[in-house]
Amino acid sequence: xxxxxxxxxxxxxxxxxxxxxxxxxxxxxxxxxxxxxxxxxxxxxxxxxxxxxxxxxxxxxxxxxxxxxxxxxxxxxxxxxxxxxxxxxxxxxxxxxxxxxxxxxxxxxxxxxxxxxxxxxxxxxxxxxxxxxxxxxxxxxxxxxxxxxxxxxxxxxxxxxxxxxxxxxxxxxxxxxxxxxxxxxxxxxxxxxxxxxxxxxxxxxxxxxxxxxxxxxxxxxxxxxxxxxxxxxxxxxxxxxxxxxxxxxxxxxxxxxxxxxxxxxxxxxxxxxxxxxxxxxxxxxxxxxxxxxxxxxxxxxxxxxxxxxxxxxxxxxxxxxx
Amino acid sequence: xxxxxxxxxxxxxxxxxxxxxxxxxxxxxxxxxxxxxxxxxxxxxxxxxxxxxxxxxxxxxxxxxxxxxxxxxxxxxxxxxxxxxxxxxxxxxxxxxxxxxxxxxxxxxxxxxxxxxxxxxxxxxxxxxxxxxxxxxxxxxxxxxxxxxxxxxxxxxxxxxxxxxxxxxxxxxxxxxxxxxxxxxxxxxxxxxxxxxxxxxxxxxxxxxxxxxxxxxxxxxxxxxxxxxxxxxxxxxxxxxxxxxxxxxxxxxxxxxxxxxxxxxxxxxxxxxxxxxxxxxxxxxxxxxxxxxxxxxxxxxxxxxxxxxxxxxx
Numbered sequence: 001x002x003x004x005x006x007x008x009x010x011x012x013x014x015x016x017x018x019x020x021x022x023x024x025x026x027x028x029x030x031x032x033x034x035x036x037x038x039x040x041x042x043x044x045x046x047x048x049x050x051x052x053x054x055x056x057x058x059x060x061x062x063x064x065x066x067x068x069x070x071x072x073x074x075x076x077x078x079x080x081x082x083x084x085x086x087x088x089x090x091x092x093x094x095x096x097x098x099x100x101x102x103x104x105x106x107x108x109x110x111x112x113x114x115x116x117x118x119x120x121x122x123x124x125x126x127x128x129x130x131x132x133x134x135x136x137x138x139x140x141x142x143x144x145x146x147x148x149x150x151x152x153x154x155x156x157x158x159x160x161x162x163x164x165x166x167x168x169x170x171x172x173x174x175x176x177x178x179x180x181x182x183x184x185x186x187x188x189x190x191x192x193x194x195x196x197x198x199x200x201x202x203x204x205x206x207x208x209x210x211x212x213x214x215x216x217x218x219x220x221x222x223x224x225x226x227x228x229x230x231x232x233x234x235x236x237x238x239x240x241x242x243x244x245x246x247x248x249x250x251x252x253x254x255x256x257x258x259x260x261x262x263x264x265x266x267x268x269x270x271x272x273x274x275x276x277x278x279x280x281x282x283x284x285x286x287x288x289x290x291x292x293x294x295x296x297x298x299x300x301x302x303x304x305x306x307x308x309x310x311x312x313x314x315x316x317x318x319x320x321x322x
Numbered sequence: 323x324x325x326x327x328x329x330x331x332x333x334x335x336x337x338x339x340x341x342x343x344x345x346x347x348x349x350x351x352x353x354x355x356x357x358x359x360x361x362x363x364x365x366x367x368x369x370x371x372x373x374x375x376x377x378x379x380x381x382x383x384x385x386x387x388x389x390x391x392x393x394x395x396x397x398x399x400x401x402x403x404x405x406x407x408x409x410x411x412x413x414x415x416x417x418x419x420x421x422x423x424x425x426x427x428x429x430x431x432x433x434x435x436x437x438x439x440x441x442x443x444x445x446x447x448x449x450x451x452x453x454x455x456x457x458x459x460x461x462x463x464x465x466x467x468x469x470x471x472x473x474x475x476x477x478x479x480x481x482x483x484x485x486x487x488x489x490x491x492x493x494x495x496x497x498x499x500x501x502x503x504x505x506x507x508x509x510x511x512x513x514x515x516x517x518x519x520x521x522x523x524x525x526x527x528x529x530x531x532x533x534x535x536x537x538x539x540x541x542x543x544x545x546x547x548x549x550x551x552x553x554x555x556x557x558x559x560x561x562x563x564x565x566x567x568x569x570x571x572x573x574x575x576x577x578x579x580x581x582x583x584x585x586x587x588x589x590x591x592x593x594x595x596x597x598x599x600x601x602x603x604x605x606x607x608x609x610x611x612x613x614x615x616x617x618x619x620x621x622x623x624x625x626x627x628x629x630x631x632x633x634x635x636x
Contacts, residue, residue, distance in 0.1 A: 084543065115540045
C-alpha cells in the first residue's frame, strides 16, 4: 500500500487575547490508500483543528508548522489556488451537522451539480450522476429528492445526501468529521454502514473523526487517539482495543458501556478536565488525571515508543517499562 | 396562501382605519376649516354653514369617518372643495410621478447599496470597509430636505446639469428622466447607505453559517459562494426592511417633491394641507397607506420566492 497522507510534526496555534493557544502539538499521522482510520478524542482534543488543516480551511489567524503531505505535496506550502484545486477534488468531507451543512435556499439537485464543479461534463450529465449516486446511497425516490430543499428532508436523509455529495467528487481522501453526532442512534448505525459501503463506490481512504470508540470498532481498521492537542496512541484497531497501552486510551475504553463486564449503577467516567490549550506545557497533558502518573510525567517531554504493526504510544510509564 | 392573503387584507383595513381616524382627529385640531377656505374670507356665516352641511362636516366625527370609509370602499375618494374635481383624478395624475420617484430611489439604493455592502462584507475591518461604513452612516444621518437643497444649489443652480423644478415635459421621456435624476438620488441617498450597512451585516452573518464551509470544502471560489449561495439568503431581511421602509421612503418623497416642485402625491398632499383642502389630503393619505400595505405584500412574495422555508408561512 502506498502512502496517501503523511502528517509530520504538525502544530497549529491560534492567536487570542490571552496569548497564543496551541490546538495541535507535534502530531505525526499517516494514512495509506484504502485505509479507514478512526480519529478519537474528547472535545478540545484538537480533532477539529486537524480536520481544518487537512481541508486547508484553517481560519486566517491560525499558524501552522510542520508538514501535511498529501500525495507527495505539502498542503501547508501550497498557494490558495492550489489548495482550492484539491478541495472537493481528491479531498472531500462530510460534516458534522447535516442540518446546516447544505444551502437552505437551493435544491438538492442543484447543489449536487455545483459540488461537481471540478469534474468535466454538462449540467445534465452531472445531474444524472447525482441522481444515480442518490440511489446508491439508499435514498428512495431520488428524482423527487433532487427537486427538494434541505429543510424538507430528515437529518438522516440529509447526511446521506452529504455523503453522496462527497462520493460524487470521487475522493482519494474522505474526511468524515463526526458525521453521526447530530443523529439518533438508529440513523447513526445506518450512516456508519453507508460509510463502510462507500468504499465499494469509490477507492477512498477514510478519516473517521469521532468521540465514540464504539463506532471506530465497527468501521475502522486503524485508530489514532488524541488528547489535548497531542497524539497519545495509534495503531491497528484490533491491537489498540485488545491491549491499550496509554492510560488515557485504557480509561476511554473502560468508559464504553458495551465493554462493561460487571453490572454497575453508575457509568464510569474520567475525572478532571482536558487542560486548556495555552501554549506553555510541561510533561504529559494527561498527567493530572492519570492514576499511573509518576516522577517524570509532570516535567519531562513525552517520549514516543513505537509499537508493532506501525503503532505508537506516547507515555512515560510505557517507556519506563519497555 | 389564501390565509396569508386574508391576513394581509385585514392588515390593510386596519392600517387604513388607524390612519384615517388619526387624520380625522387632526382635521378637528387644526385651525381653519375647508368651508372658510373654499369660500374665501368674505363669505357669510350662512354660506359657510351651507357648504359645511354639503360636505357633511356638521355631522359627528364618527359618522364622518364611517361615511368616508364607506365611500373609499366603493373606490370614491371624494371631491376637491376648491375646484370640485374628483380626488380620484388628482391622485391618479400625481401617483405615477411619486411611484416613479420612489421606485427609482429604491433602484439607486439597490444598485449602489447592495454591491457596496457585499464588497465590504467580503473584507471586514479593512480600511475599505471602514471608509464605506463611515460614508454609509453619514448619508443615513443626512435629512432628505438638506440633501435636496444642496443638490439643487450645486447641480442645478451652480453646474446647471439638471433642471431645478418640475418632472420634465409630458410625453418627452428624455426630459422626464433628466428631471428625475436629482430628486431620486435625494430620496435614495440615505437608502444607499442604509442598504450598504444592512447587506454587510446580513452577509457577515450568513458567511458564518455552516453551509458556506461546506461549499469552501468542495473548492468553490469565495466569490461564487458569496454571490450565488450567500447573497440570496442575506438579501431576505433587506427586502423586508425595504417593504416596511417604503413608508419612510414616501415621506422622504414628500419633502423632495416640495423642494423640486414635482407634481406628485407629496406635493399634492402638501398643497392641500396648506389650503385646508381636506378631501384631497385624505385621498393622498389613503393611497399612501394602500401603497404601504402593497409594498409589504410585494416584499413577502419576493422573499417567498427567495427562500423556500418562507413559502410554508404563506
